[in-house]
Amino acid sequence: MDDVIEVSELRRSYGGEFDAVRGVTFSVRRGELFALLGTNGAGKTSTLEVIEGLAPPSGGGARVLGHDPYRERASVRPRIGVMLQQGGFPGDLTVRETAAMWAGTLSAPRPVADALEMVVLDARADVAVKQLSGGERRRLDLAMALLGRPEVLFLDEPTTGLDPESRRNTWTLVRRLLDDGTTVLLTTHYLDEAEELADRLAIMHHGRIVRTGTVAEVVAAQPSTITFERDAPGAPPLPELPGALVVDDGRAVTVHTDTLQETLTDVMLWARHHEVVLDQLSARTASLEQAFLAVASENTSELAEEAAA
Numbered sequence: 001m002d003d004v005i006e007v008s009e010l011r012r013s014y015g016g017e018f019d020a021v022r023g024v025t026f027s028v029r030r031g032e033l034f035a036l037l038g039t040n041g042a043g044k045t046s047t048l049e050v051i052e053g054l055a056p057p058s059g060g061g062a063r064v065l066g067h068d069p070y071r072e073r074a075s076v077r078p079r080i081g082v083m084l085q086q087g088g089f090p091g092d093l094t095v096r097e098t099a100a101m102w103a104g105t106l107s108a109p110r111p112v113a114d115a116l117e118m119v120v121l122d123a124r125a126d127v128a129v130k131q132l133s134g135g136e137r138r139r140l141d142l143a144m145a146l147l148g149r150p151e152v153l154f155l156d157e158p159t160t161g162l163d164p165e166s167r168r169n170t171w172t173l174v175r176r177l178l179d180d181g182t183t184v185l186l187t188t189h190y191l192d193e194a195e196e197l198a199d200r201l202a203i204m205h206h207g208r209i210v211r212t213g214t215v216a217e218v219v220a221a222q223p224s225t226i227t228f229e230r231d232a233p234g235a236p237p238l239p240e241l242p243g244a245l246v247v248d249d250g251r252a253v254t255v256h257t258d259t260l261q262e263t264l265t266d267v268m269l270w271a272r273h274h275e276v277v278l279d280q281l282s283a284r285t286a287s288l289e290q291a292f293l294a295v296a297s298e299n300t301s302e303l304a305e306e307a308a309a
Protein backbone atom coordinates (compact mmCIF):
# COMPACT_ATOMS: atom_id res chain seq x y z
CA MET A 1 0.00 0.00 0.00
CA ASP A 2 1.12 3.46 -0.91
CA ASP A 3 0.98 5.68 2.20
CA VAL A 4 0.64 9.32 1.17
CA ILE A 5 0.47 10.65 4.73
CA GLU A 6 2.41 9.07 7.58
CA VAL A 7 2.08 10.44 11.08
CA SER A 8 4.26 8.91 13.75
CA GLU A 9 4.16 9.57 17.50
CA LEU A 10 3.29 13.19 16.71
CA ARG A 11 3.30 15.59 19.63
CA ARG A 12 2.49 19.27 19.77
CA SER A 13 2.63 21.52 22.78
CA TYR A 14 1.86 25.20 23.13
CA GLY A 15 4.27 27.36 25.11
CA GLY A 16 6.20 24.21 26.07
CA GLU A 17 3.57 23.51 28.74
CA PHE A 18 0.23 22.46 27.32
CA ASP A 19 0.30 19.19 25.34
CA ALA A 20 -2.45 19.52 22.72
CA VAL A 21 -1.30 16.42 20.78
CA ARG A 22 0.20 13.57 22.81
CA GLY A 23 1.70 10.95 20.49
CA VAL A 24 -0.58 10.41 17.51
CA THR A 25 0.16 7.75 14.87
CA PHE A 26 -1.79 6.99 11.69
CA SER A 27 -1.33 6.74 7.95
CA VAL A 28 -3.47 7.58 4.94
CA ARG A 29 -3.24 5.58 1.71
CA ARG A 30 -3.38 7.04 -1.79
CA GLY A 31 -6.95 7.68 -2.94
CA GLU A 32 -8.39 7.14 0.53
CA LEU A 33 -10.45 9.50 2.69
CA PHE A 34 -9.34 9.43 6.31
CA ALA A 35 -11.53 11.30 8.81
CA LEU A 36 -10.17 12.74 12.03
CA LEU A 37 -12.99 13.05 14.55
CA GLY A 38 -12.96 14.23 18.12
CA THR A 39 -14.43 16.33 20.87
CA ASN A 40 -13.87 20.11 20.91
CA GLY A 41 -10.25 20.82 21.72
CA ALA A 42 -9.23 17.18 21.10
CA GLY A 43 -6.26 18.32 19.00
CA LYS A 44 -7.51 17.74 15.44
CA THR A 45 -6.56 21.17 14.07
CA SER A 46 -3.25 21.11 15.98
CA THR A 47 -2.48 17.76 14.29
CA LEU A 48 -3.64 18.92 10.88
CA GLU A 49 -1.50 22.06 11.00
CA VAL A 50 1.66 20.00 11.45
CA ILE A 51 0.76 17.67 8.58
CA GLU A 52 -0.04 20.67 6.38
CA GLY A 53 3.43 22.06 7.15
CA LEU A 54 2.09 25.15 8.92
CA ALA A 55 3.80 24.32 12.24
CA PRO A 56 6.67 22.10 13.39
CA PRO A 57 5.93 19.15 15.69
CA SER A 58 7.17 19.22 19.29
CA GLY A 59 7.96 15.51 18.99
CA GLY A 60 7.57 12.65 16.51
CA GLY A 61 6.78 13.68 12.98
CA ALA A 62 4.76 13.60 9.80
CA ARG A 63 5.59 12.83 6.17
CA VAL A 64 3.47 13.87 3.25
CA LEU A 65 4.20 12.43 -0.21
CA GLY A 66 7.51 11.22 1.23
CA HIS A 67 8.63 14.64 2.51
CA ASP A 68 8.77 16.50 5.81
CA PRO A 69 5.91 18.98 5.26
CA TYR A 70 7.48 21.72 7.42
CA ARG A 71 11.15 21.52 6.47
CA GLU A 72 10.54 20.57 2.85
CA ARG A 73 7.53 22.81 2.41
CA ALA A 74 8.58 23.90 -1.08
CA SER A 75 8.38 20.28 -2.31
CA VAL A 76 5.07 19.54 -0.62
CA ARG A 77 3.11 22.80 -0.94
CA PRO A 78 2.45 22.68 -4.73
CA ARG A 79 1.00 19.16 -4.41
CA ILE A 80 -1.46 19.75 -1.57
CA GLY A 81 -4.66 21.77 -1.17
CA VAL A 82 -5.61 23.17 2.21
CA MET A 83 -9.08 24.28 3.21
CA LEU A 84 -8.68 25.99 6.54
CA GLN A 85 -11.48 26.60 9.06
CA GLN A 86 -11.46 30.28 8.02
CA GLY A 87 -10.00 31.33 4.69
CA GLY A 88 -9.87 35.05 5.57
CA PHE A 89 -9.84 36.51 2.05
CA PRO A 90 -10.21 40.29 1.50
CA GLY A 91 -13.91 41.19 1.37
CA ASP A 92 -13.81 43.84 -1.36
CA LEU A 93 -12.65 41.61 -4.22
CA THR A 94 -15.20 39.59 -6.16
CA VAL A 95 -15.27 35.81 -5.98
CA ARG A 96 -13.67 35.56 -9.45
CA GLU A 97 -10.95 38.13 -8.62
CA THR A 98 -10.14 36.36 -5.36
CA ALA A 99 -9.80 33.00 -7.10
CA ALA A 100 -7.79 34.54 -9.97
CA MET A 101 -5.43 36.20 -7.49
CA TRP A 102 -4.83 32.89 -5.73
CA ALA A 103 -4.48 31.04 -9.05
CA GLY A 104 -1.73 33.55 -9.96
CA THR A 105 0.43 32.14 -7.16
CA LEU A 106 0.15 28.52 -8.41
CA SER A 107 2.25 26.86 -11.11
CA ALA A 108 -0.44 24.83 -12.94
CA PRO A 109 -3.81 26.00 -11.65
CA ARG A 110 -7.20 24.71 -12.70
CA PRO A 111 -9.15 27.35 -14.70
CA VAL A 112 -10.88 29.65 -12.20
CA ALA A 113 -14.27 29.07 -13.87
CA ASP A 114 -13.87 25.28 -13.40
CA ALA A 115 -13.03 25.61 -9.71
CA LEU A 116 -16.04 27.89 -9.11
CA GLU A 117 -18.32 25.52 -11.02
CA MET A 118 -17.11 22.55 -8.95
CA VAL A 119 -18.37 24.22 -5.76
CA VAL A 120 -21.49 25.67 -7.47
CA LEU A 121 -20.33 29.29 -7.07
CA ASP A 122 -20.19 30.12 -10.79
CA ALA A 123 -23.41 32.17 -10.58
CA ARG A 124 -21.85 34.23 -7.75
CA ALA A 125 -18.53 34.94 -9.53
CA ASP A 126 -19.07 38.71 -9.72
CA VAL A 127 -20.27 39.19 -6.15
CA ALA A 128 -17.92 40.75 -3.58
CA VAL A 129 -16.63 38.20 -1.06
CA LYS A 130 -18.03 40.26 1.83
CA GLN A 131 -21.53 39.82 0.38
CA LEU A 132 -21.36 36.03 0.40
CA SER A 133 -23.34 34.02 2.93
CA GLY A 134 -21.41 31.91 5.46
CA GLY A 135 -22.06 28.74 3.44
CA GLU A 136 -20.94 30.40 0.20
CA ARG A 137 -17.71 31.54 1.84
CA ARG A 138 -17.07 27.97 2.93
CA ARG A 139 -17.54 26.85 -0.68
CA LEU A 140 -15.14 29.58 -1.85
CA ASP A 141 -12.58 28.24 0.68
CA LEU A 142 -13.03 24.81 -0.92
CA ALA A 143 -12.64 26.21 -4.46
CA MET A 144 -9.35 27.82 -3.41
CA ALA A 145 -8.09 24.50 -2.04
CA LEU A 146 -8.98 22.83 -5.35
CA LEU A 147 -7.37 25.43 -7.64
CA GLY A 148 -3.95 23.78 -7.59
CA ARG A 149 -5.29 20.31 -8.61
CA PRO A 150 -3.98 18.88 -5.33
CA GLU A 151 -2.92 15.25 -4.95
CA VAL A 152 -3.66 15.55 -1.24
CA LEU A 153 -6.56 17.61 0.04
CA PHE A 154 -6.97 18.76 3.65
CA LEU A 155 -10.54 19.62 4.60
CA ASP A 156 -11.00 21.15 8.06
CA GLU A 157 -14.74 21.06 8.83
CA PRO A 158 -15.65 21.72 5.17
CA THR A 159 -19.44 21.65 5.51
CA THR A 160 -19.91 23.70 8.67
CA GLY A 161 -22.64 26.28 7.96
CA LEU A 162 -23.74 24.66 4.70
CA ASP A 163 -27.41 23.95 4.04
CA PRO A 164 -28.38 20.29 3.44
CA GLU A 165 -28.30 20.59 -0.35
CA SER A 166 -24.87 22.25 -0.38
CA ARG A 167 -23.55 19.58 2.02
CA ARG A 168 -24.77 16.85 -0.36
CA ASN A 169 -23.17 18.69 -3.31
CA THR A 170 -19.89 18.91 -1.40
CA TRP A 171 -20.04 15.17 -0.59
CA THR A 172 -20.63 14.37 -4.27
CA LEU A 173 -17.68 16.56 -5.23
CA VAL A 174 -15.41 14.94 -2.62
CA ARG A 175 -16.40 11.46 -3.89
CA ARG A 176 -15.57 12.55 -7.45
CA LEU A 177 -12.14 13.78 -6.32
CA LEU A 178 -11.53 10.46 -4.53
CA ASP A 179 -12.51 8.56 -7.67
CA ASP A 180 -9.92 10.61 -9.55
CA GLY A 181 -7.26 9.45 -7.06
CA THR A 182 -7.10 12.44 -4.69
CA THR A 183 -6.20 11.57 -1.11
CA VAL A 184 -8.29 13.41 1.50
CA LEU A 185 -7.74 14.09 5.19
CA LEU A 186 -10.99 15.41 6.67
CA THR A 187 -11.93 16.74 10.07
CA THR A 188 -15.61 17.04 10.87
CA HIS A 189 -18.07 17.21 13.74
CA TYR A 190 -20.76 15.66 11.54
CA LEU A 191 -20.71 11.93 12.15
CA ASP A 192 -23.04 11.30 9.20
CA GLU A 193 -20.41 13.00 7.03
CA ALA A 194 -17.75 10.58 8.27
CA GLU A 195 -20.13 7.63 7.81
CA GLU A 196 -20.86 8.77 4.28
CA LEU A 197 -17.32 9.52 3.12
CA ALA A 198 -14.64 7.93 5.29
CA ASP A 199 -12.73 4.81 4.24
CA ARG A 200 -11.12 4.86 7.67
CA LEU A 201 -11.27 7.20 10.64
CA ALA A 202 -9.72 8.00 13.99
CA ILE A 203 -11.46 9.44 17.03
CA MET A 204 -9.26 11.81 19.06
CA HIS A 205 -9.82 12.80 22.66
CA HIS A 206 -7.52 14.92 24.84
CA GLY A 207 -4.69 14.78 22.32
CA ARG A 208 -4.75 11.02 21.70
CA ILE A 209 -6.32 8.64 19.20
CA VAL A 210 -8.70 6.46 21.18
CA ARG A 211 -10.35 4.50 18.33
CA THR A 212 -9.38 3.87 14.74
CA GLY A 213 -10.48 1.70 11.84
CA THR A 214 -13.27 1.61 9.28
CA VAL A 215 -16.69 2.91 10.39
CA ALA A 216 -17.83 -0.73 10.71
CA GLU A 217 -14.80 -1.65 12.85
CA VAL A 218 -15.22 1.33 15.17
CA VAL A 219 -18.96 0.70 15.53
CA ALA A 220 -18.44 -3.05 16.08
CA ALA A 221 -16.64 -2.26 19.35
CA GLN A 222 -19.96 -0.89 20.65
CA PRO A 223 -22.81 -3.11 21.90
CA SER A 224 -26.09 -3.38 19.98
CA THR A 225 -29.36 -2.49 21.73
CA ILE A 226 -32.77 -4.11 22.06
CA THR A 227 -35.53 -1.99 23.61
CA PHE A 228 -39.19 -2.56 24.41
CA GLU A 229 -41.78 -1.20 26.80
CA ARG A 230 -42.03 -2.87 30.15
CA ASP A 231 -44.88 -5.31 30.46
CA ALA A 232 -47.66 -5.03 33.05
CA PRO A 233 -46.70 -5.82 36.67
CA GLY A 234 -46.77 -9.54 37.34
CA ALA A 235 -45.36 -10.45 33.92
CA PRO A 236 -42.75 -13.23 34.00
CA PRO A 237 -39.18 -12.03 34.56
CA LEU A 238 -36.83 -11.88 31.59
CA PRO A 239 -34.77 -15.02 30.99
CA GLU A 240 -31.01 -15.25 31.54
CA LEU A 241 -29.39 -13.40 28.63
CA PRO A 242 -25.74 -14.52 28.57
CA GLY A 243 -23.28 -11.67 28.07
CA ALA A 244 -26.03 -9.02 27.89
CA LEU A 245 -26.60 -6.04 30.17
CA VAL A 246 -30.27 -5.42 31.00
CA VAL A 247 -31.40 -1.96 32.13
CA ASP A 248 -35.00 -1.71 33.34
CA ASP A 249 -36.08 1.85 34.25
CA GLY A 250 -39.59 0.80 35.21
CA ARG A 251 -41.10 1.97 31.90
CA ALA A 252 -38.79 0.54 29.26
CA VAL A 253 -36.30 -2.31 29.11
CA THR A 254 -33.00 -1.80 27.30
CA VAL A 255 -30.73 -4.77 26.61
CA HIS A 256 -27.12 -4.08 25.55
CA THR A 257 -25.47 -7.01 23.79
CA ASP A 258 -22.45 -7.90 21.66
CA THR A 259 -24.37 -10.81 20.12
CA LEU A 260 -27.55 -9.17 18.84
CA GLN A 261 -28.96 -12.15 16.92
CA GLU A 262 -28.57 -14.64 19.78
CA THR A 263 -29.91 -12.26 22.44
CA LEU A 264 -32.85 -11.21 20.29
CA THR A 265 -33.71 -14.87 19.64
CA ASP A 266 -33.68 -15.55 23.42
CA VAL A 267 -35.98 -12.56 24.04
CA MET A 268 -38.41 -13.54 21.26
CA LEU A 269 -38.59 -17.20 22.38
CA TRP A 270 -39.25 -16.04 25.95
CA ALA A 271 -42.01 -13.66 24.76
CA ARG A 272 -43.67 -16.33 22.66
CA HIS A 273 -43.47 -18.92 25.44
CA HIS A 274 -45.10 -16.56 27.97
CA GLU A 275 -47.37 -14.86 25.43
CA VAL A 276 -45.86 -11.48 26.31
CA VAL A 277 -46.47 -8.61 23.87
CA LEU A 278 -43.36 -6.46 23.47
CA ASP A 279 -44.63 -2.96 22.67
CA GLN A 280 -42.34 -0.55 20.78
CA LEU A 281 -39.85 -3.37 20.18
CA SER A 282 -36.67 -2.26 18.41
CA ALA A 283 -33.32 -3.93 17.83
CA ARG A 284 -30.42 -2.06 16.31
CA THR A 285 -26.68 -2.17 15.92
CA ALA A 286 -24.72 0.76 17.34
CA SER A 287 -24.21 3.95 15.34
CA LEU A 288 -20.99 5.91 14.96
CA GLU A 289 -22.60 8.54 17.20
CA GLN A 290 -22.97 6.00 20.03
CA ALA A 291 -19.37 4.87 19.55
CA PHE A 292 -18.23 8.51 19.64
CA LEU A 293 -20.19 9.36 22.79
CA ALA A 294 -19.07 6.19 24.57
CA VAL A 295 -15.43 6.79 23.75
CA ALA A 296 -15.61 10.41 24.91
CA SER A 297 -17.22 9.52 28.24
CA GLU A 298 -14.96 6.47 28.87
CA ASN A 299 -11.89 8.56 28.46
CA THR A 300 -13.25 11.47 30.44
CA SER A 301 -13.67 9.17 33.44
CA GLU A 302 -10.21 7.67 32.89
CA LEU A 303 -8.68 11.15 32.86
CA ALA A 304 -10.62 12.12 35.98
CA GLU A 305 -9.28 8.98 37.71
CA GLU A 306 -5.74 9.80 36.51
CA ALA A 307 -6.06 13.36 37.88
CA ALA A 308 -7.45 12.10 41.21
CA ALA A 309 -4.66 9.48 41.62
Ligand SMILES: Nc1ncnc2c1ncn2[C@@H]1O[C@H](COP(=O)(O)OP(=O)(O)OP(=O)(O)O)[C@@H](O)[C@H]1O
Pocket residue numbers: 014018020038039040041042043044045046047
Ligand atom coordinates in the same frame (compact mmCIF):
# COMPACT_ATOMS: atom_id res chain seq x y z
N1 LIG B 1 -2.24 28.76 19.63
C1 LIG B 1 -2.61 28.09 20.71
N2 LIG B 1 -2.08 28.36 21.91
C2 LIG B 1 -2.41 27.68 23.04
N3 LIG B 1 -3.31 26.65 23.04
C3 LIG B 1 -3.87 26.32 21.87
C4 LIG B 1 -3.56 27.03 20.65
N4 LIG B 1 -4.28 26.45 19.64
C5 LIG B 1 -5.01 25.47 20.21
N5 LIG B 1 -4.76 25.39 21.54
C6 LIG B 1 -5.35 24.43 22.48
O1 LIG B 1 -5.00 23.12 22.05
C7 LIG B 1 -6.08 22.23 22.23
C8 LIG B 1 -6.43 21.56 20.93
O2 LIG B 1 -6.97 22.52 20.05
P1 LIG B 1 -7.36 22.17 18.56
O3 LIG B 1 -7.83 23.45 17.91
O4 LIG B 1 -6.25 21.44 17.91
O5 LIG B 1 -8.59 21.18 18.79
P2 LIG B 1 -9.69 20.66 17.77
O6 LIG B 1 -9.80 19.21 17.99
O7 LIG B 1 -9.38 21.13 16.39
O8 LIG B 1 -10.97 21.40 18.35
P3 LIG B 1 -12.35 21.89 17.65
O9 LIG B 1 -13.11 20.66 17.34
O10 LIG B 1 -12.97 22.67 18.76
O11 LIG B 1 -11.99 22.72 16.45
C9 LIG B 1 -7.20 23.05 22.84
O12 LIG B 1 -7.20 22.88 24.23
C10 LIG B 1 -6.85 24.48 22.47
O13 LIG B 1 -7.35 25.38 23.43
